[in-house]
Amino acid sequence: xxxxxxxxxxxxxxxxxxxxxxxxxxxxxxxxxxxxxxxxxxxxxxxxxxxxxxxxxxxxxxxxxxxxxxxxxxxxxxxxxxxxxxxxxxxxxxxxxxxxxxxxxxxxxxxxxxxxxxxxxxxxxxxxxxxxxxxxxxxxxxxxxxxxxxxxxxxxxxxxxxxxxxxxxxxxxxxxxxxxxxxxxxxxxxxxxxxxxxxxxxxxxxxxxxxxxxxxxxxxxxxxxxxxxxxxxxxxxxxxxxxxxxxxxxxxxxxxxxxxxxxxxxxxxxxxxxxxxxxxxxxxxxxxxxxxxxxxxxxxxxxxxxxxxxxxxxxxxxxxxxxxxxxxxxxxxxxxxxxxxxxxxxxxxxxxxxxxxxxxxxxxxxxxxxxxxxxxxxxxxxxxxxxxxxxxxxxxxxxxxxxxxxxxxxxxxxxxxxxxxxxxxxxxxxxxxxxxxxxxxxxxxxxxxxxxxxxxxxxxxxxxxxxxxxxxxxxxxxxxxxxxxx
Amino acid sequence: xxxxxxxxxxxxxxxxxxxxxxxxxxxxxxxxxxxxxxxxxxxxxxxxxxxxxxxxxxxxxxxxxxxxxxxxxxxxxxxxxxxxxxxxxxxxxxxxxxxxxxxxxxxxxxxxxxxxxxxxxxxxxxxxxxxxxxxxxx
Numbered sequence: 001x002x003x004x005x006x007x008x009x010x011x012x013x014x015x016x017x018x019x020x021x022x023x024x025x026x027x028x029x030x031x032x033x034x035x036x037x038x039x040x041x042x043x044x045x046x047x048x049x050x051x052x053x054x055x056x057x058x059x060x061x062x063x064x065x066x067x068x069x070x071x072x073x074x075x076x077x078x079x080x081x082x083x084x085x086x087x088x089x090x091x092x093x094x095x096x097x098x099x100x101x102x103x104x105x106x107x108x109x110x111x112x113x114x115x116x117x118x119x120x121x122x123x124x125x126x127x128x129x130x131x132x133x134x135x136x137x138x139x140x141x142x143x144x145x146x147x148x149x150x151x152x153x154x155x156x157x158x159x160x161x162x163x164x165x166x167x168x169x170x171x172x173x174x175x176x177x178x179x180x181x182x183x184x185x186x187x188x189x190x191x192x193x194x195x196x197x198x199x200x201x202x203x204x205x206x207x208x209x210x211x212x213x214x215x216x217x218x219x220x221x222x223x224x225x226x227x228x229x230x231x232x233x234x235x236x237x238x239x240x241x242x243x244x245x246x247x248x249x250x251x252x253x254x255x256x257x258x259x260x261x262x263x264x265x266x267x268x269x270x271x272x273x274x275x276x277x278x279x280x281x282x283x284x285x286x287x288x289x290x291x292x293x294x295x296x297x298x299x300x301x302x303x304x305x306x307x308x309x310x311x312x313x314x315x316x317x318x319x320x321x322x323x324x325x326x327x328x329x330x331x332x333x334x335x336x337x338x339x340x341x342x343x344x345x346x347x348x349x350x351x352x353x354x355x356x357x358x359x360x361x362x363x364x365x366x367x368x369x370x371x372x373x374x375x376x377x378x379x380x381x382x383x384x385x386x387x388x389x390x391x392x393x394x395x396x397x398x399x400x401x402x403x404x405x406x407x408x409x410x411x412x413x414x415x416x417x418x419x420x421x422x423x424x425x426x427x428x429x430x431x432x433x434x435x436x437x438x439x440x441x442x443x444x445x446x447x448x449x450x451x452x453x454x455x456x457x458x459x460x461x462x463x464x465x466x467x468x469x470x471x472x473x474x475x476x477x478x479x480x481x482x483x484x485x486x
Numbered sequence: 487x488x489x490x491x492x493x494x495x496x497x498x499x500x501x502x503x504x505x506x507x508x509x510x511x512x513x514x515x516x517x518x519x520x521x522x523x524x525x526x527x528x529x530x531x532x533x534x535x536x537x538x539x540x541x542x543x544x545x546x547x548x549x550x551x552x553x554x555x556x557x558x559x560x561x562x563x564x565x566x567x568x569x570x571x572x573x574x575x576x577x578x579x580x581x582x583x584x585x586x587x588x589x590x591x592x593x594x595x596x597x598x599x600x601x602x603x604x605x606x607x608x609x610x611x612x613x614x615x616x617x618x619x620x621x622x623x624x
Contacts, residue, residue, distance in 0.1 A: 046497060072497045072498060073496065073497045073498065074498065074606075075499065075604040075605075075606030075607075075621050075623060076604065076605070076606050079498055095604075095605075098623070099601040099602045099604075099623045100601060100623075135596075136524075136596040136598070136599045137564055137589050137591075137596060137599075191558050191562070194558075194562045195558065195561045195562045198562075199561075204599065205598070205599045206598065206599055206624060245558075245561040245562070248557075248561070248601040248602050248623075249558060249561075251602065252554045252557075252558075252602045255604075255605060256542070256547065256550070256551060256554075259543070259547060259605065260543050271605070271606055272546070272547075272605035272606070272608060273604050273605040273606040275605065413497050413498045414497070415497070416495040416496055416497055416498075416500075417498075417499075417500060417598070417624065418493060418495055418500065419495065443596075444595070444596065444597060444598075446597050446598070447597070447598060450598070
């Protein structure tokens with residue numbers, strides 16, 4: 001008997017599969033999943049098809065409900081989902097962004113080599129662990145007032161740079177220059193602000209991390225050089241975190257609010273977590289203004305953490321920032337909604353692109369690709385799991401044509417957290433990593449077990465599909481030397 | 487004795503199915519289930535209490551709002567709770583007293599953070615006593 005998904009999906013090409021609108025009554029457009037045939041069996045078992053189909057109910061969605069190869073079962077939207085809705089008459093859905101608004105990844109390069117860092121990796125990881133507040137319930141070392149927080153919401157990374165945490169050069173190589181315009185602190189609840197104030201400048205827990213890694217492969221030396229990555233063994237630092245309790249509360253508030261108005265706007269959604277409102281409605285506008293506050297908070301957060309990562313390197317290696325070439329490569333958001341201009345059919349169209357566990361991947365020449373990368377394309381940062389490594393890719397013209405300039409955001413989970421804990425203990429995970437020469441400091445051993453390599457898809461396979469499908473170009477692979485987990 | 491609550495597995499997140507003699511008790515047990523994800527319930531002392539009032543448009547959103555209110559108290563005030571008295575309970579309104587204490591890192595081994603209670607798979611079932619289901623974003 002052939003696999004059950006074969007009766008549902010239409011093959012578009014080797015890496016793209018279509019869910020027809022006949023799959024579920026109410027779908028306005030077909031779904032499209034970017035995956036290899038081998039991956040589809042797992043994706044099918046994961047109930048992802050239904051979630052991709054549910055997103056296709058959203059009013060104004062064009063022309064497909066999309067899923068990236070790291071897609072897995074989420075709540076409402078699948079994780080790895082991309083949906084573009086017309087700004088003129090479409091909706092925005094807070095669930096299409098998620099609770100961790102502007103969760104994202106920032107990459108710092110150094111000119112240090114594995115030979116220099118290897119002998120001091122334990123010291124460096126300890127220094128990072130002590131210098132960057134992390135873990136559940138951790139408080140930041142920043143002391144910000146209500147007024148400061150309002151400025152953070154409006155200015156994003158610029159606020160951090162103005163207060164001595166990094167500089168303008170970092171801001172230039174941050175998605176949207178670290179600030180979505182139009183943020184309105186009035187649209188953010190007192191509760192979100194209460195959660196946000198003590199947590200600014202903290203890594204958080206769960207899958208958030210700091211990773212010291214070494215370049216293990218360079219697929220395109222010229223493109224890598226444009227990102228300041230020149231040799232195998234060069235050491236990089238990856239920062240993964242988001243908007244903490246501030247963003248979680250903004251999403252909580254607006255899922256509840258928009259849930260109350262779907263009926264008023266005559267919207268039919270198959271899952272309440274897809275609560276949405278027209279982009280042009282007061283509720284839709286308020287969400288986007290509040291979401292921008294949370295996105296800007298997240299960029300400030302990563303900017304401050306970057307600063308402490310630099311301080312830690314300076315302290316451990318007793319060299320200056322300049323001597324070590326501690327420059328930011330890029331910073332990407334992977335839980336976000338953006339108003340962007342795209343070509344749909346033959347016409348330019350303003351759309352709201354929801355990326356829920358997906359990364360922007362704009363091509364060379366695009367006005368939103370920073371000057372430094374205008375010739376090669378926007379860097380895409382794709383963390384894998386703790387044991388296997390991560391990738392740096394570049395955005396492509398193909399992505400603009402087929403995925404609204406989007407690609408995958410990571411490896412994608414395969415095992416539930418409890419299954420991961422059943423299958424391996426935190427101490428065993430730490431030992432397995434140590435056997436590979438990877439130093440780990442984690443706030444919680446149970447948390448460490450949940451993030452074991454085995455819980456994730458193979459990032460090599462995921463990135464291979466995005467590369468073959470042409471939605472991002474694989475440039476550099478790096479493997480971990482040391483990890484700080486929240 | 488029947489279980490008060492059990493975990494629901496999910497690839498990225500975790501859910502709770504909670505039971506009670508009625509829905510009111512199931513709401514309280516869902517809250518206990520949620521805090522059991524964060525820390526061992528037995529390690530939470532009843533030192534302080536908080537009064538909680540929640541309104542929502544229907545009983546499912548009331549469940550989400552109730553749990554989200556407690557998540558907010560944990561996140562903003564570091565409060566852990568292990569016992570809940572729901573003193574008033576309707577389809578769209580509840581008032582409760584929650585007993586617990588602030589996190590003390592020398593005694594509380596925190597396990598996992600919870601970002602929010604989602605509306606995905608959210609269920610309130612009044613047949614056969616009370617049964618509620620909720621999925622959290624972890």
